[in-house]
Amino acid sequence: KLSKRLETVVSYIPKDSTIADIGSDHAYLPCYAIQRGIAASAIAGEVVKGPFESAVKQVKLNALENRVDVRLGDGLDVLRPGEVDCITIAGMGGPLIASILEKGKAKVENARLILQPNISAVSIREWLMDNGWSLLREEILEEDGKIYEVLVAEKGDPKAGYSSGNLEAEILMGPLLSTERSAPFRKKWTQEMTQWKVILKNMEQAEETPALEERRNDLLVKIKLVEEVLNR
Numbered sequence: 513k514l515s516k517r518l519e520t521v522v523s524y525i526p527k528d529s530t531i532a533d534i535g536s537d538h539a540y541l542p543c544y545a546i547q548r549g550i551a552a553s554a555i556a557g558e559v560v561k562g563p564f565e566s567a568v569k570q571v572k573l574n575a576l577e578n579r580v581d582v583r584l585g586d587g588l589d590v591l592r593p594g595e596v597d598c599i600t601i602a603g604m605g606g607p608l609i610a611s612i613l614e615k616g617k618a619k620v621e622n623a624r625l626i627l628q629p630n631i632s633a634v635s636i637r638e639w640l641m642d643n644g645w646s647l648l649r650e651e652i653l654e655e656d657g658k659i660y661e662v663l664v665a666e667k668g669d670p671k672a673g674y675s676s677g678n679l680e681a682e683i684l685m686g687p688l689l690s691t692e693r694s695a696p697f698r699k700k701w702t703q704e705m706t707q708w709k710v711i712l713k714n715m716e717q718a719e720e721t722p723a724l725e726e727r728r729n730d731l732l733v734k735i736k737l738v739e740e741v742l743n744r
């Protein structure tokens with residue numbers, strides 16, 4: 513059985529596609545997608561030797577050696593251009609996912625991206641916007657007390673899905689998620705704001721410097737953006 517988090521990622525894989533799961537660790541996702549008849553074949557990419565070996569082991573255990581190709585390498589380096597229709601990257605921070613996409617941009621032009629950042633989805637939305645990707649779907653879910661976001665994108669109009677409203681707020685919180693304002697969404701942003709307010713409070717004790725002032729203003733701006741969306 514797969515986690516609800518990875519199950520959500522899998523639910524956006526187009527039927528019969530060739531997928532690459534980057535940072536695959538145990539290769540649970542590609543094995544599951546093949547066993548369920550969703551993906552036709554898969555590549556599991558891993559940059560670290562230990563997880564790479566776990567992936568190889570898991571694929572053998574499921575007798576999927578002819579369907580899941582496990583490759584050792586950094587990010588999208590393991591792919592040839594146009595080799596896959598769909599790329600999943602899950603369970604990493606948003607900035608790391610964005611840097612993997614940036615480094616391998618040339619490889620991914622025609623693929624669907626399904627991205628599940630553990631933190632800072634904002635870095636991914638910025639990258640998609642700057643590189644001409646259209647955000648098709650966003651989902652937010654809670655599992656075992658943690659809140660996860662899933663972003664689905666394809667090459668296209670980067671402004672699609674965004675309203676003419678507050679772009680900064682929509683990039684931070686997600687244009688589609690902030691329209692839905694689901695229970696996990698409200699919980700996530702209420703928690704974030706509580707943390708920011710604690711940081712602001714602690715800043716009162718710190719020595720005033722230009723850097724501190726800038727950081728404080730950043731937080732105040734973000735709190736205002738988030739409150740505006742939550743109270744809409």
Ligand code: SAM
Binds near residue numbers: 535586604
């Ligand atoms: N994708 C799985 C999931 O969501 O459950 C595993 C997540 S695990 C926390 C992150 C994995 O990404 C680790 O196994 C790590 O070695 C791998 N990783 C980190 N940076 C990577 C990179 N640049 N290229 C490939 N794999 C990477």
